[in-house]
Amino acid sequence: QLPLALLLSMLTSYIVWLATANRMSMAWQISYGLTAKEFMVYCQPIINASSGNCDGIELLLRWHNARQGWIPPDVFIPLAERQNLIAPLTRFVITEMVAHLPVMPRCKSFHVAINVAASHFRDRAILDDLQTLWWPANPVPQLVVELTERDALPVVDQRVISHLHKVGVQLAIDDFGTGHSSLSYLKTLQPDVLKIDKMFTAAIGTDAINATVTDMVISLAQRLNISLVAEGVETEEQANYLRERGVDRLQGYFYARPMPLGDFPAWMDRHLAH
Ligand code: C2E
Ligand code: CA
Ligand code: CA
Ligand code: CA
Secondary structure, eight states, rough: OHHHHHHHHHHHHHHHHHHHHHHHHHHHHHHHHOOOOOOOEEEEEEETTOOOOOOOOOOOOEEETTTTTTEEEHHHHHEEEEEEEEHHHHHHHHHHHHHHGGGSSOOTTEEEEEEEEHHHSSSSHHHHHHIIIIGGGGOOOOEEEEEEEEOOOOOHHHHHHHHHHTTTTTEEEEEEEEEEEEHHHHHHHSEEEEEEEEHHHHHHTTTTHHHHHHHHHHHHHHHHEEEEEEOOOOOOHHHHHHHHTTOOOOOTTTTOOEEEEHHHHHHHHHHHHO
């Protein structure tokens, strides 16, 4: 009896140890990866639905780990959030963007969207980072902060929201309609933009219930005068559907896959030539 229980408890603690060790090593690898330049910033064009012009980009992190190869953001971002490593990653994204500002379109109608995890948003950390990294670069493009929330949205400090609005940063709620992102955020966050999650875009023409949600989100945003971006647009049918209903901007493989930030100017030239 006793040896078995002992054995079991030893086994359990070994498994817990293994899991922790693995998490720790992942956290360590993220920090190491930042110094070893394993991270890259990609961007995906965002298309104006009525003009067809590219009027913005969303910045997306990529990680090529020396040992494990490509590690998707859906794996390392949640981990980074739990290990308090999200701030250095966001800083890296902002720094890379600043480095590429000289080759970006120089007009106010062009916007750059960065993903900011709710955990980095709770306090003033994001404001300080923008203060030291973004504004000194005299950026022309409009900055949009896409608020992503994996766990329940934080009690966001209203002062952070009003400060962002005051300095002209637009606030977008990402993945609207999924998970924890609820209707009450419309009131507390007063977003300028809602991003329709790709799950709802994918539903167009196939899934009646989700397509109904898509329609409802569209009319909700229109009544509240909030600009709409649909993500995950993969087909012309989806693009037409969304455009006909007045969605302002479209983003997805149908227009362009995410690309290295440095490739964007050439893509833009080709896009303009069409
Ligand atoms: P997200 O912010 O919702 O980003 C959109 C995701 O959809 C991206 O995945 C993009 O590559 C993908 N996507 C774009 N167009 C299409 C399409 O037509 N079809 C399909 N199936 N997918 C499409 P990605 O780059 O793997 O990023 C996943 C998530 O990781 C992001 O979701 C975002 O929440 C997070 N993430 C990425 N970069 C960052 C970052 O720098 N900071 C933070 N905090 N989160 C990030
Ligand atoms: Ca996003
Ligand atoms: Ca999204
Ligand atoms: Ca997402």
